[in-house]
Amino acid sequence: MSQGRAIMIQGTASSAGKSYLVSGLCRLFAQEGVRVAPFKAQNMSNNAFVTIDGCEIGRAQAVQAQAARLIPHVDMNPVLLKPEADHRSQVIVMGRPVATLHAAAYQEAKAHIWGDVVAALDRLRDEYELVIIEGAGSPAEINLKARDISNMRVALYADAPVLIAGDIDRGGVFAHLYGTYWLLEPEERALVKGFIINKLRGDPSLLEPGLTDIERLTTVPVVGVVPWLRDVHLPEEDSVALDRRVEPGGRFDGVDIAVLRFPRIANFDDFDPLEAEPDVRVRYVSSAGELGDPDIVILPGTKATMADLAWLRGAGLEGALRAAGARKTAVIGICGGFQMLGRGIADPSGFESNVAEMAGLGLLDAATVFGRGKTTAQSSALVASGAGILRGLEDAQVEGYEIHAGATEVGTGAAMRLATGEVIAAVDASGRVFGCYLHGLFHNEAFRQGLLANVAEARGKRYVPTAAEPADASFDRLAEALRSSLNMDVLHEIAGVGR
Numbered sequence: 196m197s198q199g200r201a202i203m204i205q206g207t208a209s210s211a212g213k214s215y216l217v218s219g220l221c222r223l224f225a226q227e228g229v230r231v232a233p234f235k236a237q238n239m240s241n242n243a244f245v246t247i248d249g250c251e252i253g254r255a256q257a258v259q260a261q262a263a264r265l266i267p268h269v270d271m272n273p274v275l276l277k278p279e280a281d282h283r284s285q286v287i288v289m290g291r292p293v294a295t296l297h298a299a300a301y302q303e304a305k306a307h308i309w310g311d312v313v314a315a316l317d318r319l320r321d322e323y324e325l326v327i328i329e330g331a332g333s334p335a336e337i338n339l340k341a342r343d344i345s346n347m348r349v350a351l352y353a354d355a356p357v358l359i360a361g362d363i364d365r366g367g368v369f370a371h372l373y374g375t376y377w378l379l380e381p382e383e384r385a386l387v388k389g390f391i392i393n394k395l396r397g398d399p400s401l402l403e404p405g406l407t408d409i410e411r412l413t414t415v416p417v418v419g420v421v422p423w424l425r426d427v428h429l430p431e432e433d434s435v436a437l438d439r440r441v442e443p444g445g446r447f448d449g450v451d452i453a454v455l456r457f458p459r460i461a462n463f464d465d466f467d468p469l470e471a472e473p474d475v476r477v478r479y480v481s482s483a484g485e486l487g488d489p490d491i492v493i494l495p496g497t498k499a500t501m502a503d504l505a506w507l508r509g510a511g512l513e514g515a516l517r518a519a520g521a522r523k524t525a526v527i528g529i530c531g532g533f534q535m536l537g538r539g540i541a542d543p544s545g546f547e548s549n550v551a552e553m554a555g556l557g558l559l560d561a562a563t564v565f566g567r568g569k570t571t572a573q574s575s576a577l578v579a580s581g582a583g584i585l586r587g588l589e590d591a592q593v594e595g596y597e598i599h600a601g602a603t604e605v606g607t608g609a610a611m612r613l614a615t616g617e618v619i620a621a622v623d624a625s626g627r628v629f630g631c632y633l634h635g636l637f638h639n640e641a642f643r644q645g646l647l648a649n650v651a652e653a654r655g656k657r658y659v660p661t662a663a664e665p666a667d668a669s670f671d672r673l674a675e676a677l678r679s680s681l682n683m684d685v686l687h688e689i690a691g692v693g694r
Contacts (some may be wrong), residue, residue, distance in 0.1 A: 250290020494532025533630030583626015
């Protein structure tokens, strides 16, 4: 049996829209009856997802699998790097952590990881008619090309035609496309079959002279100009997206939520369902001065709990949290944020840092100890408390996934239990401080709406529950946008499937 086809989406830079394009193409080809799957050799992100067999992959590949109407699988993202510091990352290979390495050491390790990358890609091509491969960053990073396992080396291995996407919203898109193309080696340029200009906000007819010139200068056709898509809401791949946010300000009569923007924030897509509620405002804050008087403060997940707890204190946020609590503000911790809310965190074996013990915020009767193990699992839990912000939610079932090092022992205030009886959440005596290990908690609509209604009532705020739009609707709109803006005849010819 011959292997399935492969095409690859590369970009002129990070955040050129590669993940969105792969998601849209996965849905587009799935709509045409093609058995299609996503693949990204190496992802660097603290936004992770746990597969049904407990493997960690990048959140973007889980979303792309959903777009392709598939269950996410570790073969779709064999290597995941989770940054712990500016030059150090946890290295996850085939869903399991294998080492924590500095950047130079990881470059050396790539030679051993390459075998896992191509084996995963081969398995997908054996099973699917088409694999849509996403690159990482830019293929023209000439300082990194010798040890590339993400871009042109993958395309050459798979003999995959390449479409290069450029972000016109940043400016300089034609220079980016031209420079990227001519920095490639001849055998790499031979694989480039088209350019995609992405994120256009204006009139595409104004680009015509540039489209003609870039095709003349490179002999590569422009396959399409994709508009800025305002009504497509998919999870962001990594925290770079937070750098581009413009935080809302001014008076707001609905539920105002402040999320602490930890330096090593993880899985902030947990809060997408909150942002989708019209009567909810979500702000990311980095200092006590930015906190204001929110109705809810959220301590999100983090890749480095103790380091980010120290950052929180250095930013003056510990005192601000206590002052907010005195004003009856709800405080919620997710994963690492949950660990911070307890009495203390111990790391006797140096799993996460060289600090053996650190006092927690003391807002929950819980304590965490780090060991060498790591919990990665899809989980279902029952709410065990109906106090405060959890009023009316007792015995509600919630679904999500756990990704955490350390075990947390809860004294009083157990708030959620797994079927095994294990406690994975706690609430304080007032019912206003709540911590939980479950990522995806707010994707549970009844739980989210019940909690928000309780907060709004206690704080005298407006809140009318709004059902979240199914992800399928966004995938379908994205696919339609690509179908109407790309040259579909050229796309099908390049892919070799469909129609």
